[in-house]
Amino acid sequence: MTARTTTSHAVDASLAGAVNSAVWFDGFERKPADVLVGAHECDLLIVGAGFGGLWAALRARARHPEWSITVVDAQEIGRAASGRNGGFVSYSVTHGLANALARWPKEAGQLERLGLENLQGFADDLRASGIDGGFRKAGKLQVATAPHQLEELAASVAKANEYGRPLELLDAEQTRARIDSPTFIGGVLDPVGTCLVVPYKLAMEMRDALARQGVAFFEHTPAQKLEADRAGMRVRTPAGSIAAGKVVLATSAFPALLCRNRLTTVPVYDYALATQPLTDEQFESIGWRSREGLTDSANQFHYSRVTADGRILWGGYDAIYHYGRRISPELENRPETFRKLAEQFFETFPQLDVSFSHAWGGVIDASTRFSAEYGTAFGKRVAYVLGHTGLGVGASRFAADTMLDLLDGRHTERTSLEMVKRRAVPFPPEPVCAAGINLTRYELARSDRNEGRRGLWLKTMDALGLGFDS
Ligand SMILES: Cc1cc2nc3c(=O)[nH]c(=O)nc-3n(C[C@H](O)[C@H](O)[C@H](O)COP(=O)(O)OP(=O)(O)OC[C@H]3O[C@@H](n4cnc5c(N)ncnc54)[C@H](O)[C@@H]3O)c2cc1C
Known part of the structure; x- marks a missing residue:
C-alpha cells in the first residue's frame, strides 16, 4: 500500500468523484408524503x-x-x-x-x-418501537493533537470522574493502539457517553x-x-x-x-466528507477495531467515524455563517471547505490512499x-x-x-x-452579527495556533457567557 502525497493536485483528485450528497441518503427510496391541501x-x-x-x-x-x-x-x-x-x-x-x-x-x-x-x-x-436506526453503543475517543490539549483533556477527565462518569485518560501509545494517526499524542476514552446512529x-x-x-x-x-x-x-x-x-x-x-x-439562534453550515470503502489492508493500517466515534480537541474540531460499509466519515472544522442569516441549498456545497477537510484528513491518516465518495453540508442552529x-x-x-x-x-x-x-x-x-x-442571550442584528461571528472565528483559529491561549476578545466573550460554536 502506498501513502498519499498531499499536494493540492492530489487533494483535488481525491475529491474529483465525490457527489454533493450525504452518504446516509444512499440506498433509500424516498416515500414522499402528501402536501397538505x-x-x-x-x-x-x-x-x-x-x-x-x-x-x-x-x-x-x-x-x-x-x-x-x-x-x-x-x-x-x-x-x-x-x-x-x-x-x-x-x-x-x-x-x-x-x-x-x-x-x-x-x-x-x-x-x-x-x-x-x-x-x-x-x-x-427505539427498541420499544422496533426501530434499529443503526444504533450502537460505540463510545467515543477524543484525541489531543497539540501539547496544550493534553492538560485540558486531563482536567476534563478529572472533572467527569468527579461527576461519576468513567472517562479514561490514554497516553499516545494507548490512543494510537485504538486509532493510529501520527498526529495523535494522547486521548480520552468515554466508553458509555456516546452512541452512534445512522x-x-x-x-x-x-x-x-x-x-x-x-x-x-x-x-x-x-x-x-x-x-x-x-x-x-x-x-x-x-x-x-x-x-x-x-x-x-x-x-x-x-x-x-x-x-x-x-x-x-444563527444558521451555521457544517460540512463532512465520506471516503470510498476502505480495504481490509487499509483498516489494518489505522486499527479502529472498536469502531468508536472519534473527535479531536481544537476549538475548530473534527468528528469522524466508520460507516457500516467501511467508509470513514470526516467532518467539522469550518463552521460557516452567511451574512443576513442566509439559508440556501447551494450553501451545502462548499469546495474550499471540502478541500480543507480533505487536506486535514490526509494529515491525520497519511497511511491512507483513498478518495472521497461524498461531500456535503447542512445547517445547524447555533446558540450563544x-x-x-x-x-x-x-x-x-x-x-x-x-x-x-x-x-x-x-x-x-x-x-x-x-x-x-x-x-x-x-x-x-x-x-x-x-x-x-432562562432564555439564551440573542445574537445581535446585522451588520454586528456577521462582524462578531467572523471575529470570533478568527480568534478561535488564532487560539488553536497559539497553544490554546485565548485573546482579549474570547476572554471577554467567555466572561459574558457568550460564544460561537458548532
Ligand atoms: C453536518 C452535520 C453534522 C452534525 N453532526 C452531529 C452529530 O454527530 N451529533 C449531534 O448530536 N448533532 C449533530 N449535528 C446537529 C444535528 O443534526 C441537529 O442538532 C439535529 O438534527 C437537529 O434536529 P432538528 O429537528 O432540531 O432540526 P432539523 O433536522 O434541521 O429539522 C428541522 C426541520 O424543520 C423544518 N421546518 C423549518 N421551518 C419550518 C416551517 N416553517 N414549517 C414546516 N417545517 C419547517 C425543516 O424543513 C427541517 O426539516 C450535525 C449537523 C450537521 C449539519
Whole structure:
C-alpha cells in the first residue's frame, strides 16, 4: 500500500468523484408524503420533521395515545440536519459538562444525570418501537493533537470522574493502539457517553413507526403563520390550514415562526466528507477495531467515524455563517471547505490512499450558550425548542419531553431547570452579527495556533457567557 502525497493536485483528485450528497441518503427510496391541501384538524401539530419533531411525535404518542398527531415539514422528512449529521448521540443535553459547569454550576450534576437517563431512554424507545436506526453503543475517543490539549483533556477527565462518569485518560501509545494517526499524542476514552446512529435511516424508521401509530405526515408544507382561535391554534400553510389544540415548533435553524425567536439562534453550515470503502489492508493500517466515534480537541474540531460499509466519515472544522442569516441549498456545497477537510484528513491518516465518495453540508442552529432554549407562547398552547448548536441528535429527545411537559402544564424536574426557565442571550442584528461571528472565528483559529491561549476578545466573550460554536 502506498501513502498519499498531499499536494493540492492530489487533494483535488481525491475529491474529483465525490457527489454533493450525504452518504446516509444512499440506498433509500424516498416515500414522499402528501402536501397538505385544504382544512385539517388535530390535537397536536408538530412543525418540523427533523429529530426534534420526530421525537416530539414519538413521545407524545406514548403520553397521549388518544391524541391525533400531525407533523408538517417545509421540505422533506429528516432531510435537513437530522438526516445528514455525524450520527453521534451524546448523553449531554448541555453541549458537554464544561458548558453546564460554566452556565448552570448548581445544576450540573442533575443535568449530567438527566442526560444519561435521556440516552438510556433513547435506546429503550427505539427498541420499544422496533426501530434499529443503526444504533450502537460505540463510545467515543477524543484525541489531543497539540501539547496544550493534553492538560485540558486531563482536567476534563478529572472533572467527569468527579461527576461519576468513567472517562479514561490514554497516553499516545494507548490512543494510537485504538486509532493510529501520527498526529495523535494522547486521548480520552468515554466508553458509555456516546452512541452512534445512522442518521437518515433512523429518521426514516422513526417516520415509519410513527405512521404505523397513526401519526399523519405532510411534506412541502411550510407553516407560514400561527394564530390563536377559540379552540386552540390555527396554522396557515400555502394550500391549507390546520386547527390544532397544541403546537410544537421544532424548526431548528430555519426562520422562526415566533418573532421573539428571530435572533435567538444563527444558521451555521457544517460540512463532512465520506471516503470510498476502505480495504481490509487499509483498516489494518489505522486499527479502529472498536469502531468508536472519534473527535479531536481544537476549538475548530473534527468528528469522524466508520460507516457500516467501511467508509470513514470526516467532518467539522469550518463552521460557516452567511451574512443576513442566509439559508440556501447551494450553501451545502462548499469546495474550499471540502478541500480543507480533505487536506486535514490526509494529515491525520497519511497511511491512507483513498478518495472521497461524498461531500456535503447542512445547517445547524447555533446558540450563544451552545445549548437549546425552550419556551411557550400563546398561553402555553405552543412550545418550542431551538439552539442545539450541533449536538441535537440525543438532546432532541430530551427537548421533546420538555416541550410536552410545558404543553401539558406539568411541573417536572425538567421544567424546573434554569436551562429551561432562562432564555439564551440573542445574537445581535446585522451588520454586528456577521462582524462578531467572523471575529470570533478568527480568534478561535488564532487560539488553536497559539497553544490554546485565548485573546482579549474570547476572554471577554467567555466572561459574558457568550460564544460561537458548532
Ligand atoms: C453536518 C452535520 C453534522 C452534525 N453532526 C452531529 C452529530 O454527530 N451529533 C449531534 O448530536 N448533532 C449533530 N449535528 C446537529 C444535528 O443534526 C441537529 O442538532 C439535529 O438534527 C437537529 O434536529 P432538528 O429537528 O432540531 O432540526 P432539523 O433536522 O434541521 O429539522 C428541522 C426541520 O424543520 C423544518 N421546518 C423549518 N421551518 C419550518 C416551517 N416553517 N414549517 C414546516 N417545517 C419547517 C425543516 O424543513 C427541517 O426539516 C450535525 C449537523 C450537521 C449539519
